[in-house]
Amino acid sequence: MRTSGLQEKIRGFPDMEERRNSPREFETLRVITEALARYDFSKDMYAKILAELLNVMTLDIGTLRIVDEENKVLRLVAAAGVSEEQLVLEVPLDDSENLAASVCRTGKPIFLTDAQSEDLPKSRLDIIKSLDIRTLTFWPIKGANGTTIGVVNLASSEVTPPPEQSRDLLTSVAQAFGAIIERQGMIRALKKSEEKCRTIVENSIQGIAIAAADPLRFVYVNPKLCSMLGYTQDEFLSMKPEEIEEIIHPEEREWYFSRYGRHLRGEIGPSRSTVRVITKDGEIQWWELAATGIDYEAGRAVLGTFIDTTERRRSLEALQDSEQRYRLLAENAKDVIWVLDLDMKMEYISPSVESLTGYSPEEILNSPLSTFLTSESVSRIAHEIQRSLTLEQEVGKHGYDAPPLELQMVHRDGSRLWIEVTRTFIRDEEGEPTAILGAARDITKRKEAQAELRQAKATAEFYNDILAHDLANIQQGIMASLELLKLNDASTELGQLIDTALLLTSRGILLTTNVKRLAQIRDGSIGLHPVDPHEMLRRATETVSESFPNKHLRVTTGFDAGEYVVHADRFLEDVFYNLLHNATRYDRSKEVEVEVNAEARGTDSLR
Structure with a gap:
């Protein structure tokens, strides 16, 4: 039991000095004072205070309920003179039939001299009668801000008037309960906060350490720092000053521990820096350090957090090196x-x-x-x-x-x-x-060369067209002359020579035409486009007729000009020419008749 400040706590209760002459009341207050002096308060201590209070006031039953704000109930925490199995453990704060809840809401005490004769709800009267209660007292417990944080309930099996002389004692007990309840609440909140902070620190992705001085030593390291350096927590906490110094790279020890001393003395505030460290297996790493001086237990210490930036630094150096090489390449x-x-x-x-x-x-x-x-x-x-x-x-x-x-x-x-x-x-x-x-x-020179090539090609094609055209005309004239000779002199020997000349001239015309067509195919100038088959047939008929002046070629069609359109290239005219030429040449009659029919299939195309 802690006794520091005990007399001040005793003197804080109303009329405490006057109650020294009442041994029973004083014993109750002594128990309360002892409870106030303790930090490891238990449920049994609450029950002990209630029991002492019942003895002083010559009562039979006592309960203590504390407000649970989170669940909005009055929770039973202690009972004297009755087992908890006989009581309701939780009472809703908004229960309109429960007297303890009513006191909690209004903040005013309730005295019932003969509870069994009061106009109470049947459910409450049944409980009162089952416990053989006659006199009831409900006293609010107030917090430091005046808010009701609990209710003390005292009961007797005898009908007795409210003891006015006990009001001060009830007030003192309620104040004591209030102080104990609030302190326990603060202790629970502090423990919860401490557990949360410890969980955060123990599971942090950063290394965390607290180092004290005189002598230099670690007083705390978290698991992450252990994994970063390769030491266990026990190894850290048992390190000697010179072993701690060896963790820092030799080239940086002097400034590092000089800065550490300035943090201890409070000469500088929180700071960030970069430092090289040496792990247990000898690897050199780059760390970012955030440090600040703190009050720790009875002295000063330095709190440090560490992040391993080795890989990031290596990646940055590699990136800078790569950038430098590529920049050198680009600029040259x-x-x-x-x-x-x-x-x-x-x-x-x-x-x-x-x-x-x-x-x-x-x-x-x-x-x-x-x-x-x-x-x-x-x-x-x-x-x-x-x-x-x-x-x-x-x-x-x-x-x-x-x-x-x-x-x-x-x-x-x-x-x-x-x-x-x-x-x-x-x-x-x-x-x-x-x-x-x-x-x-x-690519200026390449574009100029391409333009010159196109011009040369166009010139060559121009001359090729002129040559092909003139050769075709000459050959057509030769063929016409040969045909006339054949008409005037059809003797066997001369006729054979004329036929041979006609054949060779025809082949020459075909060769000239094909050379021109092949050139057009190679340069891609021939493509499919809409044409009138009737017009193609008419031109082929005229060409063949010029080649056979001694014959009359008559072509009849089953379709008119413009009736059909087909997608074809210029070779369609050659197809018509070849068909008509062969028909005219090998027909022995001077009157050659050819009939061409067309049939439309699909949409507007001809096959």
Whole structure:
């Protein structure tokens, strides 16, 4: 039992000095005072106080109920003169029939001289009669702020008037109960808070330690710090000062423990720093330290929290090294390396841009794209950015291609040059595009060479068309002349020579036409397009008729011009020509008749 301040507590009760002459009352107050002096208060102590009070006041039954705000009930915590099995353990605070609940709500005591004759609810009278109670007293227990925090209930089996002389004693007992209840509540709250803090500290992802001085020693380390350094808690708490110092890297011990001393003396407030430590197995790690001086037990100590930043530091160093290498590569590359944000503002461009455009990197970064790109190229860039962002949403970042772009730049001197641009998105941690990384290469000479090639090709095709046309006309003339010779002189020997000449000339015409067609196929200039089969047939008929002037070719069709449209290339006319040419050549009659019919299938196409 603690006796410090005991006399002050005794003198705090009303009329305590006068009650020293009443041994029974004084014994009750002594028990109360002893309870106030204890911190390990128990339920039995409450019951002991109640029993002493019953003895002093010559009563039979006593109960103590405490308000449970969380559950809104009056909870039975102690009883004297009756077993708890005979009582209701919890009474709702809003129970209108319960007298203890009524006292709790109003804060006023209740005295019943003869409870069994009172106009009480039947359920209450049944309990009173079962316990053979006649006189009842309900006394409120108030907290320091005047709020009712409990109720003392005293009962007697005899009918007696309320003892006015006991009011002061009841007041003293109620005050004592109030002080004990509130203190126990604070102790419970403190323990709960302490348990919560301990749980947080013991399960923290940071290392936590408290180090005291004189001598230097650890007084607390949490499990995380043990796992970080590889020591057990017992090993930490039994370390000697020199062993603690060896945890800090030799190059940093002097400033580290100098700062530790300043924290102990209160010369500096909370601080953050970076320190190298050596683990139990000899590994050197980088830690971030937050430290502050605190009052601990009877002296001063330093509270420190530690975060292992070794991997983060290594990653940062690797990133910086990688960035330096790539920057060196970008700044010495012939191609122009650039970074453009999604608002089309240049964030970075390599020095090689100056040799390409005449503008310095600083000028490029501080100018809009229209300064060094044509308006068509700027519009195309904007379109491609929007297209790519839309495709990102529709098919994902791997679902589409970003082919190179050919753009035109404007040199400082006003001349224009062509560049080929390849690009990709720079992404954040969630994979979302934040900027565009690209490379630009000068392709002006390639574009000029392509233009020259196209011009040369066009010239060659022009001459080829002229040559093919003139050769065809010459050969057609030869064939016509041979046909006339054959009419005038049909002798066997001369006729055979004429037939041979006609065959060779026909093959020459076919060869010239096919060479022209093959050239068109190779350069892709022949494609399917809507044509009128009637018109194709008419042209083929005219060509064949010119080749056989001694014969009359008559072609009849079952369809009119413009009635049908088919998708075909220029070889359709060659098909008609070959069919009509063979029919005319091998028909012995001078009158050659060919009938062509058409049948529509599907929509408006002809097969």
